[in-house]
Each structure stands twice: as structure tokens, then as C-alpha cells.
Amino acid sequence: MNFRHLIDYNDISGEDWAMLIDLANDIKKSPNRYTSECKTKVMATLFYEPSTRTQLSFQTAMLRLGGQVIGFSDPKNSSIAKGESLRDTIKIVSGYADITVIRNPIEGAAYAASLYSTVPVINAGDGSHLHPTQTMTDMYTIVREKGRYENLTIGFCGDLANGRTVHSLAKAFSYYKNNTLYFISTEALRLPQYIINLLSDSGNKIYIVDSLEEHIAAFDILYMTRIQRERFGSVEEYEAQSGIYILNSEKLKQAKDDLLIMHPLPKTDEISFEVDDDPRSKYFEQAENGLYIRMALILLLCENYGYKITPPVYPMPQRRFCSNARCISNHERYLPEKIKRSGSGSLCEYCENTVLN
């Protein structure tokens, strides 16, 4: 296994991903064989912002492996969260736990944590940047249901501008080819151009469209997301347009019999209640798959990296180097300068934004 920390879904090699899928499948099939695999292990869940669902999923995963869980879920109640540097918190928690799950509203926080942790770190969301176990959940569900990541026609529908989930999943498909991807949204909620470029370069067909109804018949997979009311310019605009992006049984009449309907959940109005009972809807199974893929991840990290390492001593940074005000490097000023080459330019390794000159 080639990663000690899971910060980004793209850290996972094809070989490791195949191993994770196999393990998750076996756990789903024979959960009773895994009930003591992490016995005597303790996982810390450091949630600097509340995310009940994600935390429940990680907690359940560890408990079902026979391990135990400590942590906090509310920054206001946490003396750990205020005043103390992230580095100090991580060093102390490393003394308590065998594996750490971190969620933090600041971009790059999980990567920063991994620099100082003596135990494996899993990123459970760093602001609007990454949420790799959600992407793992989605990719795992797709391969279970469709058996492949190529030659698929996929519709992404809803708020494509702001959804971290869709961005990550779309980026994951840039590693595969011969897919036809429809991005369905209002003009204001289009997918960012850099992701469109990434996908086009990788040998997938891309269509940017307005209507769900016109294209639904072509889809193997339909990935729905929430549109928050406040994303529309006015209430009138919301009422006029939101219906176009609501999935109901009427629209589904034109869809394929083996369409796979996905949603990262929670959902509200964007899927009509009756669609839940359509056998093509797999979003609740998708949520359950998230449990099994997290169990597989935790188990492999504990098995392969179940010992403490001493992180290196990093030099203090000489200057601000990241252009992004929400980057952890601009909040925790001791963090070492970390810059990576990316195509034509340089990116901050914490948050993947452009660096300052």
C-alpha cells in the first residue's frame, strides 16, 4: 500500500484502489469476519466543524472493526480547537490514537496535520477543497453497479459550480477515458472551466447542457446534487428554474432500465419522494457503501502503518507563499513552504491554489 495518509483521492494508485475495492466487497459480504480486526486500536475523530453524517460513518466503520473511537465534534466546546496550534493538537492526539480522522473548514488542514502526525491521517473534508472518502464511496458504488469506469454515459445534475462532491468525482474520471459526461445546470451553476479542460484533455466527451429531461434517456448513471435556494438570483428565478432539475417519476419514464441514480445525500426537494422507491435509486445503498469502503481504508492503514513514526523537522517558512486566504498555510504560520509543479505553473501543496511570487 503506497500511502500512509489519505489526503486526496488521487493519492491512491490503481493497484491500491483495486485492493480497497476487493476488501470492501469482502467486508460487505462477510462482515462477521472483520469484527475484531482493529481490536485494541483507537481512532480519533477531530471534527473542527460539525458533520454528523460523516462522523457517524467513520465511527461506525471503526466500531464494526472492533476498534474504539475518541474525539470531538464541535469547535465551540473544544478547548483543543482554540488558541492551540493544529501542530500541537496533532502531536498530542498522536500520543492517544492509532489513526486520526480530521475535518476542518480551512483548506489544506488535513495535509498540514499529516506533516506532524506520528499515526495515519484521513482527510474527512478540508473546507471546499477535498473530501476523498466521499469520492471513494461514489467510485466504489459505480464499480459495484456498473463494473467499469469507462464507456459510461453519466449525467451530473444540479449545482455544479459549488459542489465539492461533483468536482472530485468529475476529476476522478479524468483518469479514465471513452466516457460521455453531461453537465446539467443553470448558466450560473456551471462546472468550473478547469475541470472541463481536465476532462476534455483526458479523452472523454463533454456536454454542457441545460435540460435534464432532454438527455436522461442516454444515461447509464445520473448523479444528482442539491441546489441551495440561495444560489438563485431571486425567488422567481428559483421557482422558474428549480423544477427543471428535480428528478421525478415522470422524467424517469424515459430513462434506461439499468440507470444508476446516485446522490451524495442529504437531499431535499431535488428528488421527488416517489423516486426513492424506484429500484434504480441507489443513494441509500451508496451511503451504506461508504461504510464498507471506510472500513477497508481504516483496516488497511492500521495493518500497514500500525506503528508510530517520527516526522521530520521542517524549516520555518520565510514568507507567505499561497494566494488563497482560506489556505491553512495562511492561518498556521509555522507551516513549511510546500509548492508543487503543475502543468504550466506552481501550486500550493496544501490547497492547490496558485502561489505568490
Next chain:
Amino acid sequence: MNFRHLIDYNDISGEDWAMLIDLANDIKKSPNRYTSECKTKVMATLFYEPSTRTQLSFQTAMLRLGGQVIGFSDPKNSSIAKGESLRDTIKIVSGYADITVIRNPIEGAAYAASLYSTVPVINAGDGSHLHPTQTMTDMYTIVREKGRYENLTIGFCGDLANGRTVHSLAKAFSYYKNNTLYFISTEALRLPQYIINLLSDSGNKIYIVDSLEEHIAAFDILYMTRIQRERFGSVEEYEAQSGIYILNSEKLKQAKDDLLIMHPLPKTDEISFEVDDDPRSKYFEQAENGLYIRMALILLLCENYGYKITPPVYPMPQRRFCSNARCISNHERYLPEKIKRSGSGSLCEYCENTVLN
């Protein structure tokens, strides 16, 4: 065992109740025999309003059976609690847990949850409607201490108008007969008439009285409850009357030597401190009994229904059908119309209020 979900104490048949009592007695006697009975099981505690004591009792029960616990306790911190339908939350949690305990301020919420859950659901309080494990705790304590549910003289004292605990316990006695029940309160805090009718019809003697002191000598059981200061018309009224309903050692001088003093706890001023040390006071043991009866309940549900079921597909409701604004059917609009016959009329199955025409 004839119930998969525990929503209402009255769901329990006499046979099942006898089995629960036997099991609770054995757990209390030999707790070490039960420390692995629910090993590998996970219980979800979904507390949409905080109730530390109830949650602690359920958590301890599951942990002492060797199981594990996930959940949330504060709606404000819970992304699960906002926006998402109860149905969605239950479906997702069913993918994580083997048994679910739910507390919700909306009446009928636990019953609604049970319609969509693939695992057993226990009602830990649905607004002012039901709290069946409290009633189980009370009934279990009575049978342990008195050995019977008939030929008892019982005083209920305090706020009888608003106390869900007293209502449920009194209703439970409508299944037995030859008891003499005293309801002691101020005029404003009388027991609701429908419960009085229920009890009279069932062959028990009912007395509605003002004074604790005058009747205490007759009691086999005295069930005390809190009177909240704001239930009185004025501070003067409170100070004039509250003393009448305070149990102290002076009043206890007239009571039987084997009086059983109960209280659902927490208590404040309604029982003088010195009464705690009277051997007739059993409210702390009552609280501990609550642990054993909950252990018995969880164990039997996990043993008998430790597999997942697929709930049926329910039709969407055609109209509002319940007259109660605090009924879950008026908050979660997809819930199917559920109406049951009750004597002369029809009642909403969620909250047991009258239905709309």
C-alpha cells in the same frame, strides 16, 4: 416475541412482558453472564432533543451487553437533523446500526421512523406523547417490590395534568383491576378526564383529592412528580400550595412501613432531602432498574430481530388527516395516512389524536 419495534408500552403482550421481567431480573442478578450478548452489534441513539439521562441509560445498557453505540444528542449540531426528511435519516442510519433508539419532540416520530427502518426502533420519547421505557421502568419496579399489579392502593402526587410519565403509568393500570388509585393535585393540575374514564371503566377505584397528608396512610405505593413553578397562577399561589405536595419525613410518619416511594427523576424540591435516606424511598433503585429493563429489551430485540427487513412501499397521503399540529404527519408530509378505530371514533395512529373529516 410479538413486537419488532417498541413504540408504545401497550404494544407489549402480557407474555412478552413476563419474559422481559424475567430477563431483567436475571441480568440484575448475574450481570456478568450478559457482557458479550450483543457483541458486534451497534445501536444508534438519535436524540433530536437533548435528554442526557435517558441517553446515558440506553448507552450504558448497550455497552453492558458488549455492544457499541453511535448517535447524536443535539439537533443544532446535527446536519442530519436539518433539511433532510426523517425517512431519509432513518434509511441511512439503518445502513449503519443494528437497532435504533429515537427521541424527538414531535409526536408520533418514533412510529413514523419504524415505518422506514430496516432494524428495530425503540421510542425514547416522542414529545408529550409516549415514553414507553420509562413506563417499563416503573412497572418493573412495582412488580419487583410488590409482586403484583392488582389489589394495590397507589397515590399519584404532583403535576398530573402535564406529566407524560404519570399518564402512561396510569393508563398501564387500566389493564389491571381491583386497584385503588388516588390522584393528588391542585385543581389546575388534575389528571385529564379521558384517563380517569379509562381507569374507571377498567374496574379500579378512583379518587381525585387535594391533600397528600390525609391519604398517605392508605398507600402501598406513592408516585411523586415534579411541579414546575410556572404551572401555578402566581408566586403567592405557588408558595401557598406547593408545600402541600412536598414529601417530607413528617408526612411519612403516617405511612405504611412497606410503602414504596417512587419518582421518575430528576427531582427538585418536591421531596425533602432527608427522605432520600428513608429505606422506603426506591427512586434511585428505580433508575437503576431502568438500566436492566432496557438491557432486557435491547437484548430480546437484537436476538429476535437481528436481521434487516425491507419495509413496504407506502402510498403518498392524499390529504392532511390529523387534527394535531404537533403530529409528525403534519411535519413530514410524505407519511402515509394511518388511522385506527378507537371506541366510538377514529384516531391518528401516529399521535392518537382525533382525525380530520
Next chain:
Amino acid sequence: MNFRHLIDYNDISGEDWAMLIDLANDIKKSPNRYTSECKTKVMATLFYEPSTRTQLSFQTAMLRLGGQVIGFSDPKNSSIAKGESLRDTIKIVSGYADITVIRNPIEGAAYAASLYSTVPVINAGDGSHLHPTQTMTDMYTIVREKGRYENLTIGFCGDLANGRTVHSLAKAFSYYKNNTLYFISTEALRLPQYIINLLSDSGNKIYIVDSLEEHIAAFDILYMTRIQRERFGSVEEYEAQSGIYILNSEKLKQAKDDLLIMHPLPKTDEISFEVDDDPRSKYFEQAENGLYIRMALILLLCENYGYKITPPVYPMPQRRFCSNARCISNHERYLPEKIKRSGSGSLCEYCENTVLN
């Protein structure tokens, strides 16, 4: 083992302390031998004020011994915390748990709790009064690193007036002799006179000084603490003086090669970032030691007092007897009068302040 409850570090005899150190050392060396020692035991953590770090440390300790944890961490969310007497809460929790850890902002609360608990009670902080497991952590770290409690030169630096941690540690040294203790602070943040007297009487040399830099070369141990900005008279004063008490690599150049640098954590500006990487800094190991000494404490209490006792019946107090408004005896009015002789006078046993005549 001569104590059933741990309220005060000074309750521990030399013999018991030696046993705790040996056990903590063995747990640190061979943690896998202890993973089932408290199997089937349940610990309650009653945190009436949030203290994430302390609670995490206790929870981890119990989980690593194979036990389980229940509890609450936030008074606002806890129905247990409001209205109900501490005595009632403790009696009820005694019915659930095998050992109780309590943190409470009121002085003497843990001692008061121990009077009514049927299971062992550990004080995890009672206001600004005591925090014995922090002192145990400090004393354990000192003996591990230095092998002795005598013939040491120790510097205490920072806010010595308000820090409970420093007070307790300094008092612990009054049981040993031939140490040279430097107390380094601004005029306004001096150590209280009664502790200075205690230490002088015990045969240790005391120096009250202003400068860290002047004396650092002499120290075997340097115990740093936080200075809160608001302790200074003005921003100017803060900026002028705080630097004097900041430990950086420049000042450390003069220090001994085997200096032991300690800090109770969390820390903020008082230690420069680069000092973390100095091998003489042991504060993260100190935090980890806190885990092992708590494991030893919990294990010994569960082993030696793993049965329930019935506390005696205490007489109601006849009067207010403590001069301290923040004493638990002035908040929970049923608490029995508890006064102890101390040198020339009498002290309240709850909070160790002077008694009223």
C-alpha cells in the same frame, strides 16, 4: 491501596505512588498486556464544564484498558446538570458506572460527589482548586526523566499567581527536600505566599525572581506556563514584559544539556515554535505520560474497589460554615459540615478555605 477516591494528589501515600509509577511504566512498555484489564467496566465522565483534552485523555485511558465510557461534556446540553442536586446525579450515575470521573467549576465538587458515590470517584478538576491527575502526570514525568524528587533545581515560569497546575506541583514538592526552586514571574503574577511558606518550611531553597534568562543555566527542570494577555495591566505592559517569559532557542543556549522542559499544555506564544524540535522539550511526551498514569490509576481503582459500597447517612448542616463563595458547600446546601484542622486554624474540607465562626 489506601484511597478509594482520588480527590487530591496528597491523598496518595508514598507506597501507593510507587505502585502507580511502576504500573504506568509497565503499561507504557507493554501496552498490549493491558488491553482487556477493564473489560466489562464502564467509566462515567461527568464534565460540567468542557475540557476536551482532559476528557480525551481519560476516555482513551479507559478504552485502552478494554473498558467503555459514558458521560456528558457540556452543561448546557445536560438535563442532568440543571435543577438536580449533585447528590442525586451521583447516586444515579453510580447505578450505571463502575468508576466516575468528575470535572466541575465549583470548588470541592469532586469531594462532595465522593461522599455519595457507591463507586470510586476521580477529580478531573474542581474549579481553581485541585486537578490531581495533572500533578500525577507532572510528577510521573519528572521521576521518569530525572529519577528523583530531591536535589533538583527547578524553574517555574509564567503566571504563577493563577495557575492551579503550578500551585499543585509546587505543593507536591513540599513533601521532598533539598531542592532549589526558582519562581520566575512579573510582580503581579507571583506565587501565593502560603505556598512559598509551605515550601520554605519543608527544607527547600526558594528564589523569587524576575528573569528567566539570568537563571536558566542552573535548571534541571524548567516548567513553563501560559500567561494570559489579560493578566497584564495594559497592552504596553504585555508587550514590554511578555517577551521576558518566552522560551526560545536563544535563551536555551545557556541551559544544561539534560534540561527537562515541561508544560501542562495547551501552550500558545510562551514557547517559540523552534523549541518544539529541541530534544530537551518533553511536553508532548508529558501529555502522553498523562495517559499511562491515568490508565494505572483507573486500573488500580477498578481492581481494588470494583464493588459497590453504601455511603453513610450524613447529617444535614446546621449553618453555612465555609467562607468561600465558590465552595460547593455554599451551592449544594445539604452537604454535611466538614472541617479539618490545619496548623494554627481550621479549614473547610471541601475547598480548603477558612471556615466561618
